[in-house]
Every structure is written in structure tokens, then in C-alpha cells.
Amino acid sequence: MKLSRNFVLSEMVKSPSAVRWGFDEQFNPPQDIINNLTLLCTKVLQPIRDCLKGSITVTSGYRCPRLNAKIGGAYTVINGKPVQTSQHCYGQAADINFIKDSKEFNGSIITVIKELSSDPSFEFDQCILEFGTDDNPSWVHISYCEGKNRNQVLRAYKSGKKTLYKAWAL
Numbered sequence: 001m002k003l004s005r006n007f008v009l010s011e012m013v014k015s016p017s018a019v020r021w022g023f024d025e026q027f028n029p030p031q032d033i034i035n036n037l038t039l040l041c042t043k044v045l046q047p048i049r050d051c052l053k054g055s056i057t058v059t060s061g062y063r064c065p066r067l068n069a070k071i072g073g074a075y076t077v078i079n080g081k082p083v084q085t086s087q088h089c090y091g092q093a094a095d096i097n098f099i100k101d102s103k104e105f106n107g108s109i110i111t112v113i114k115e116l117s118s119d120p121s122f123e124f125d126q127c128i129l130e131f132g133t134d135d136n137p138s139w140v141h142i143s144y145c146e147g148k149n150r151n152q153v154l155r156a157y158k159s160g161k162k163t164l165y166k167a168w169a170l
Contacts, residue, residue, distance in 0.1 A: 012037045012061035012094070017071065026064040029091060036091035037062055040144045044124050045094060048142075051112040052098055059139060060095040063088040092125065093143035107136040114170040123149040129168060130156045 018026035029037075040061075049056050063073060063086065073086040087093035098105045110129065116122040125143040132138035134155070141156075155168040 011058060012041065012091070014061070015063070015067060018064065018067050021067070021070060023064055023066050023070075026062070026067055029062055029064070033062060033091035036144075036146075039146055040092060040094060040142075043122075044142055044144045045096070047116055047122060048096075048109060048112050051116060052108060054098065054100060056109070057097045057099060058094045059097060060088060061093075062091045065089050087125070087143045087145070092145050093141060095130070095139045095141050097139050104136060104138075106132065106138070106140055109140045110137070110170065113140075113142070117151065117170060123151055125149045126152045126154065127170075128154045128156050128165065131158070 013027055013029060015023075015026050018024075045056065045058070063071070067073075068086050068089050073088060096109065098109050110127075113124070113127055123144075125145040125148065126141065127143075128141035129137035130139045130141055137155075153168045153170055154165040156163055156165055158164070
């Protein structure tokens, strides 16, 4: 599947928060990020969509570093300064939902990823079941990192104010 630059930019960089805060760089990422977003769409999101026989909603795709910092995305501290580490900042991740008849069926995404994973040509870096229940997470974080995919599945949960992750089997 060949995706146009316009599709990738319209769907994978949209952010009402970036508009609200005036983060214009959100809407004009460099070519390497566009390339990563295109791979993510082609290698992971489209196969999931095809299996679901329906549309998936991307609630968060690319995030410029300022947006990621403002919303509390993943980072590490190097030499006393926060450095954004979220795969969203590199165009390698998307948070997705599957909504049918006005209801979330995010457990269906997990079922499809499990089915697709039986094919060695389908790979992903991380699949994180974010909050919600084991059967129906609030959303699914999925990433693709060409040549470095781990096929790692995690379950995110809160402990107090901290988000923790544990290994999860599909």
C-alpha cells in the first residue's frame, strides 16, 4: 500500500492540543519522521484495519518533542535535562481505538494482533494495552521500528500516580 504524504500528515500528526498551545512544528515534521509514520501505517496499522474490517481511530500519532513534554510523554534525564524518548516523537508509534456502533472494542485489536503475529512477516516493536480492563483496554499503543522490532507486549496500569508496565502474553 502506497500512502500519500498528505494522508500521513493529515491523520498521523493531527493534534488539537498542539493547535491550542501553538506548537506549529507538530504539523511539519522532518522527512525521516514522515518515513517512519508511513512505515507504521503500512506495516502495522493497515494490516490491523484490514483484519478488523473496519476503521481504527488514531488518537495520538506523531508528537513533536514540545507536545510530548507538555502532555507528560515518556522521557529520560540526561545531564540534568529531560530528553524525549517516546516513540511518538520519532513517528514510530500510534495510540489507537476500534469503535463500532459507538462502543469501544479495543480487545478486538489485541485479538487481531495475536492473529497477525502468527505470520512471521508481521512485526511490531511494542504493543501496550493501556489501562481499562484486560479484555478491553482504554486504548492500544502500537509501534514499529524498522530493523529493531521486539514484538514486546506490555500491560500499563496505575500504582498511585505512577504508570507501571508488566509483560503481557497475547
